Amino acid sequence: MAELTKEREREPIRVLVVDDQELFRRGLTMLLGAEPGVEVVGEAGDGVEGTTLAERTAPDVVLLDIRMPKRSGIEACLAIKEAVPSAKIVMLTVSDEEADLYEAVKSGAAGYLLKDSSIEEVAQAVRVVADGQSLISPSMAVKLIDEFKQMSRPERDHTAGLRLTDRELEVLRLVARGMNNREIAKELYISDNTVKNHVRNILEKLQLHSRMEAVMYAVKEKLLDLP
Structure with a gap:
């Protein structure tokens, strides 16, 4: 009973979705909003708007695309981490390039997922990074290690x-x-x-x-x- 009470009292994880593909962004916002313990506090279509919205809403987790107009996801990641240090960044992208993954890690991203991930995987990533952990798929972890080994x-x-x-x-x-x-x-x-x-x-x-x-x-x- 005590655990149930604690669960009810726990604040929802506040999420900001930043992606220039409107259909994908709206769909992800709708699906995440239906997840228990998750609250979508805003959505933005580019890196500049995303950074401004992050400053205004102070989300727990930001889902960022890498390829965006005005300001890339990598640049937005750096700006958001500077403006809202407590925010955890998850890159959600179609790019499985080692260089993008490496730059995301250097910029302070706590997670890296491909857009073909299921909504369950995205929701799990949100919960994991909100809990202070990092998350990348095992296949991307191998690529990350390979990239580091080249240095x-x-x-x-x-x-x-x-x-x-x-x-x-x-x-x-x-x-x-x-x-x-x-x-x-x-x-x-x-x-x-x-x-x-x-x-x-x-x-x-x-x-x-x-x-x-x-x-x-x-x-x-x-x-x-x-x-």
Whole structure:
């Protein structure tokens, strides 16, 4: 009974939809609005309007297309994160290009989904990133890792990486495979909260801001034993 009461009292996740394709945008807004625990607070047709609306509504989650007029999704992501730091950004796009994915991560996106995802997958992404996690499909996670592996630095400093414990490196490897906290907890036979603590410690030690940035750093610094 207490859990049910807590569920009723929980505020809905406030979502802003930004996409220049009106039919897609309206359809997504309608479908998300029917999802329990989700409230669509606005929609915009370009990056400039989306940034302005984000400042006005302070959404929890912003769904952004990458290819948009006036201001691209990547540029809008940077502007929205600066204006509303608490907002979580999910790129929802037709682009499966590694470069777009990489730029999205660098710009602070917490999620990356393709537009052929089901409404259930989009709604799940909204809930996951609102909870402080990152989300990309496993296939895109592989592309992200491949892109990171192409990067190189003339000088490498492994000091920060060496501060990670064996368990933290294990968690990081699973994050790199596109697994969320619940999946990692199941894989390692530990609790969700323990996974969250490990991820928080990893970010603090590496002085990074997101799970995907941690993977980027770890692959670049060769801290992970990836194929």
